[in-house]
Amino acid sequence: DAKTTQPNSMESNEEEPVHLPCNHSTISGTDYIHWYRQLPSQGPEYVIHGLTSNVNNRMASLAIAEDRKSSTLILHRATLRDAAVYYCIRKLISNFGNEKLTFGTGTRLTIIP
């Protein structure tokens, strides 16, 4: 099963760090971990991705466990604009040889002013 497991919802205070966990215990060696977020009434938006090493960009950091069975998206200082549904996704090659990216139901992040 290519799905990942995330908590349904999380809350965080504004201007504090947020750690969004994701479990992908069946991941294989070539699968990438991607994170997208979806703001209300918008399409999903790319956040970050990684394979084995921790990754940083201007939006977030991605910490990948050494065994790659889990990862954590870190928003260093949450703002109200970060309130969204966050999707953790495995991107892999299917049995038919094509790229496959399976979205789950994500984590709804609420930011408290």
Place this chain on the structure above:
Amino acid sequence: EAQVTQNPRYLITVTGKKLTVTCSQNMNHEYMSWYRQDPGLGLRQIYYSMNVEVTDKGDVPEGYKVSRKEKRNFPLILESPSPNQTSLYFCASSLSEELNEKLFFGSGTQLSVL
């Protein structure tokens, strides 16, 4: 501005009346795909295209058709829409289908089939 443009944003139609949802990208991307989003089910892939004239089924292709005659356009066609196709639809594109490429999504098309 780099973007994926879908039209229309909202569409209400009746059962059996053929419709087309357009998708266009201005980034010269090879890979394009269509998703539907339903409550509790997340996003599910309908069709994808790896390049011009190359299309293939995703997870939920029944009742849909696509074409890729030009690199920038990837329309979604519902020949005979039914109420179970009422959903929020997203078009997406990426430079290629490589695993480390990110997807760019359109703003969505909310379709209601009565």
